[in-house]
Amino acid sequence: MKRNFKLNLKSNNFFKSFFIVIIIGFLVIGIIIGNLNKKETVKDAKFRILTSFYPLYIMIQNITDNAQNVEVSNMAEKFTGCIHDYTISTTDLKKFEKADIFIENGKNLEDFTEKIINIYPKVEIIESSENITNLIEDEDEINPHVWLSIENYITQIKTITEKLGSMNPENKDLYLKNSEDYIEKLEKLKSDYEFLNNIKDKKAICLNESLEYLLHDASIEVTSIETDHEQSVLSAKFLGNIIDKMKRENIKVIFIDKDDDTKTAKILENETGAKTYVLNSEMSGNGSTDDYINVMKENLEILKNIKY
């Protein structure tokens, strides 16, 4: 009897220890899961903004300056041409997984947006150009490079600020204040160069359609030829026609973008004695919040010093 009793006691202890180990195990697993969830909640508390390309990234840096729990990243960060010609990569597509909101230029500049809507239906999309009325149309197609008109850029800021405020009310007042400050600087820049409009008879050849809004704002009469940007090669006949036009109308100025090939411009220069000016369409830069303002100022300084 006694012996049996001892045995029972032993097996009881064994089961007790076994259950304790199991309970501790569950507790540990519970704590780990709890912590993981906690981390997840902290992650989700952030308002994640993804911008399409560089000019919008700089714009949003200004609007969201000092905002709490906001993360801004740029989708096409390592891509330096126009997003127009961009085929979305798997790496960039992945960035939409965590994004709450995607800010695009619109006007068909991002032709992958449809794909994003299908794969990530929860990502809100802001078309920054939706309220722009100052549009340039070439052969029934709207030129989407609207940000190179300061006036348009301001309209984009206003549209985005309103939408961000309604989606992220926590920072609404800050967004408004930041936008006002930024717009004030832009208005100043715009009015500083308003005099460019008074210079008469400014004619030029533009070899990159990105620059059209900038030139249009300075009242330059532009013959726009889409070359490098469209990756097309101009035929000898087409080039001959441009050269004739330049000679006939005494056009002495050619504009290209900083990332453009200079081949066509060189041919036109040699045939007509015109001079090429390199402008910056702000597709890439140093990432500072003032980069758009600095680049536009440099562009306007170049326009100021041209002899037509």
Ligand SMILES: [Zn+2]
């Ligand atoms: Zn483009």
